[in-house]
Amino acid sequence: MPLPPELTLVAKRQEGLVTAMQCRESGLSSGRASRLVDRGLWRSLSPRVFDTAPAPMSARHPDHRRRRAAMFGALEFGPDAIVVGGPALALHGVLGLPPTIQPQIALPGGRRVYSRHHVRARMFDDGMDVIEVEGFTLATVEWALTQLVPETSREVAIACMDSARNLGLLTSGALRRSHARARGRRGVARTHPWWELSDQRAQSPLETRARLDCVDHGIPPDSLQVPVRDAGGVERLGDLGWILDDGSWLIVEIDSNEFHTGAAAIAQDMARHNAITATAQTVLHVRAGDVYTVGKVSGLVRETLAARNNRRGDR
Structure with a gap:
């Protein structure tokens, strides 16, 4: 029996991932979802999220792996979740991240939430700007860099800055603001020279x-x-x-x-x-x-x- 057409479209849009709620809303019962998992056609990533196209991570294109990780974090924590840091950059289309990234989310209003199922739950940054992309709420590129740079390597940080600027997603002024907001964060001291090395002409x-x-x-x-x-x-x-x-x-x-x-x-x-x-x-x-x-x-x-x-x- 084929899957409901609307659920197939949702899975395609979400890198093969669907939630239990999306299954129910499309008319797919929890019993049938469980049978798909038992037969190895689906994989349960958590009680809330299914992978409808399970495959070894090594067989997936790095861009798919990064986007999938970012989406999983948002789907695991529900519609209020805001994708932040590196995962937000992945959904913005910024290049330069490692092939494998950890999902990261924050909840608005400073609500305290604990990490689960390998998803890192961060405290909401006061004043953080967000934007909706592909149905997910993300930190803007400016804010996502503020969150990422103090926690990553020099090569990854500058590659992401370069890519964001080359794609027209980040102006020179926004880069300066991102740096200013990062000041005072743990790990930022070593990064101050990095921000001056970004070059928007770099295409990869x-x-x-x-x-x-x-x-x-x-x-x-x-x-x-x-x-x-x-x-x-x-x-x-x-x-x-x-x-x-x-x-x-x-x-x-x-x-x-x-x-x-x-x-x-x-x-x-x-x-x-x-x-x-x-x-x-x-x-x-x-x-x-x-x-x-x-x-x-x-x-x-x-x-x-x-x-x-x-x-x-x-x-």
């Missing part, structure tokens, strides 16, 4: 990590999203760029399918890489795994710059 967390590695090793890029023209006169954008003495560029291109889920997007990215490589610029192709190795990208850049300088000196 991998670009952010590569840039930070170069900054940390004393060779920050001269520009991001460097415009170069290919043989056909089409303007292409290189990820990171260092201008050379002869006026050409050393371009670092980061090769990764992590943020491209479709064949068309992958093909488009490959065409861009090839077109930039075919220009008169010097191009370094960096694998995604290299970006996570401290000193790898900066080392490649430093070696290439040194080799170019040596060649000029031999002329």
Whole structure:
């Protein structure tokens, strides 16, 4: 017997999750829900929430895992729940979070609530602004960063700042306000220099990590999203760029399918890489795994710059 159509739509909208209340409202009895769980077709995540498409977490795309975690927290605590911190950023579409995040919620009015079923319940931040996205109430990006940054790593924090700004979800003024609100929170002291390192031109967390590695090793890029023209006169954008003495560029291109889920997007990215490589610029192709190795990208850049300088000196 097929599921009620309205429940199927709800599950699709909620990354496969439905609540016991949503089941009852669609006409699906608690007995039938229990039988679906017993047969392994569904999984009970808590007495209140079911997973209608159970699969190993390792088999799920990271974006799905993050969104699912964020939605589970809200569904577990009911319609008054406000998704906060990293999970709120995930539902806003901000990139840069770890593949696995802990659900986090707060309840309005300062109501005290205790964590349960791996959902972290936070105290409501006085004056917090919220917004509705996809039927869920979320902290705004500005407030979610205030909550996240003092509790996460430098790379994750700056990648999220970069992504939020690149997507047009956060202005420079909002970033400053977010930083100001974070002052006084536990763990914030170490983060003060991070806020100044955000760059809205970064188009992926991998670009952010590569840039930070170069900054940390004393060779920050001269520009991001460097415009170069290919043989056909089409303007292409290189990820990171260092201008050379002869006026050409050393371009670092980061090769990764992590943020491209479709064949068309992958093909488009490959065409861009090839077109930039075919220009008169010097191009370094960096694998995604290299970006996570401290000193790898900066080392490649430093070696290439040194080799170019040596060649000029031999002329």
